[in-house]
Amino acid sequence: xxxxxxxxxxxxSAERLFRPELQGKPIVVLSNNDGCVIARSxxxxxCGIRMGDPEFLVRDLIKKFQINVFSSNYVLYGxxxxxxxxxxxxxxxxLDVYSIDEAFGWLGGINNLNSYVPKIRTAVVQxxxxxxxxxxxxxxxxxxLANKLAKKYNGVLVLDTDEKIASAVKDFPVHDLWGxxxxxxxxxxxxxxxxVAQLREMPEMWFKQxxxxxxxxxxNELWGRPAIPLDEIREATKGIxxxxxxxxxxxxxxxxxxxLTLYASRLAEKLRxxxxxxxxxxxxxxxxxxxxxxxxxxxxxxxxLLIASNSTTDLVSIAVKVAQKLFKYGIKYRKAGVIAxxxxxxxxxxxxxxxxxxxxxxxxxSAVLDKLNLAYGRxxxxxxxxxxxxxxxxxxxxxxxxxxxxxSDIIKVI
DNA sequence: TCTGGGGTCCTAGGACCC
DNA sequence: TCTGGGGTCCTAGGACCC
Numbered sequence: 001x002x003x004x005x006x007x008x009x010x011x012x013s014a015e016r017l018f019r020p021e022l023q024g025k026p027i028v029v030l031s032n033n034d035g036c037v038i039a040r041s042x043x044x045x046x047c048g049i050r051m052g053d054p055e056f057l058v059r060d061l062i063k064k065f066q067i068n069v070f071s072s073n074y075v076l077y078g079x080x081x082x083x084x085x086x087x088x089x090x091x092x093x094x095l096d097v098y099s100i101d102e103a104f105g106w107l108g109g110i111n112n113l114n115s116y117v118p119k120i121r122t123a124v125v126q127x128x129x130x131x132x133x134x135x136x137x138x139x140x141x142x143x144x145l146a147n148k149l150a151k152k153y154n155g156v157l158v159l160d161t162d163e164k165i166a167s168a169v170k171d172f173p174v175h176d177l178w179g180x181x182x183x184x185x186x187x188x189x190x191x192x193x194x195x196v197a198q199l200r201e202m203p204e205m206w207f208k209q210x211x212x213x214x215x216x217x218x219x220n221e222l223w224g225r226p227a228i229p230l231d232e233i234r235e236a237t238k239g240i241x242x243x244x245x246x247x248x249x250x251x252x253x254x255x256x257x258x259x260l261t262l263y264a265s266r267l268a269e270k271l272r273x274x275x276x277x278x279x280x281x282x283x284x285x286x287x288x289x290x291x292x293x294x295x296x297x298x299x300x301x302x303x304x305l306l307i308a309s310n311s312t313t314d315l316v317s318i319a320v321k322v323a324q325k326l327f328k329y330g331i332k333y334r335k336a337g338v339i340a341x342x343x344x345x346x347x348x349x350x351x352x353x354x355x356x357x358x359x360x361x362x363x364x365x366s367a368v369l370d371k372l373n374l375a376y377g378r379x380x381x382x383x384x385x386x387x388x389x390x391x392x393x394x395x396x397x398x399x400x401x402x403x404x405x406x407x408s409d410i411i412k413v414i
Numbered sequence: 415t416c417t418g419g420g421g422t423c424c425t426a427g428g429a430c431c432c
Numbered sequence: 433t434c435t436g437g438g439g440t441c442c443t444a445g446g447a448c449c450c
Contacts (some may be wrong), residue, residue: 037416054417099450172419181448212424214448241420290417302443
């Protein structure tokens, strides 16, 4: 049996944990750039705020109901996530951390699930302050479904018989099913398929033909035959991305270079932190697709390096050069990013006879950079092309403190 | 005026190799 | 008139996830 444990309204719950006076009050958390709503407390949901709503469209609601607004504080959420996962690890022989606020646990060999599982929930809430819901079923897909239903009950739902599964899928809307997005939902809608019970009565071939191999897996999972295994040890990541929207449109190549310098620097830091180098560096630019009156431009280019690298100077110079080629005058760019792929462990560096390997000088420079920035704060030492004004940088007006990760922000009990 | 960021997997086609 | 089979790498796009 699989369990899916999911933190309730995770970001909102994490913010509220350190502001106990907000207990019972509506809270929303905004995406980067304070763009749209990405988490809501139950109270905020009741005020009519929907997931993904742009902040400027719900500003009136926020004012009217005095909703507490937070910019996203990923350092805080990351730290709280680690605590929750650590607690879960004590209860499951095998744990597959699926996202910042979710994990699949394996419950093989455990009897009395109906008394065991509620204990997990109680322990996590007690030891971390974060409320969780747990759904249990024979497959991951059904465990996700059970989890959604659990939120409506007492936070726990165990589907351990065919009868319980049948009754759970009976009225469960297909668009809430794991693996069903907008496109697949359209197909179902056309066939008047509204519930999961109706969906799983379709022939297996139909799934395969209409939803590729993913659909075939879904079919088996819905009938209680596991097709998606527990993924305990995450395989090495395939790519690492750093991308951000700009606060204002960028229309000049010089300003674009500043942004790309920062993004590529962050990317190099991420690579070094994970002990990786990349063979390919992809650069992309986006315009605002929500503005039909703006000319659109979504250029992208992948550059192949001669030698795999994670050096800030290498990646910055490539990113800036590529971006200059992609850039066109007269276009309003609102987002850019860099993606590192072809990742190899630092220790497996392959040299190229045609290139001028520097014998590790760049590695030394990078190491000094990391050391200084760790000691004195990120950005203490940086590339000059990053600029000084940075008018394009993110907006986060409602940022909470680093309650668990900064000495100066730790809560004082007086 | 203002609409996130970071991922995964699958499919298909073209270039190139032997 | 009729021109192989099998493979890799890369790109691009589409679908999905949180």
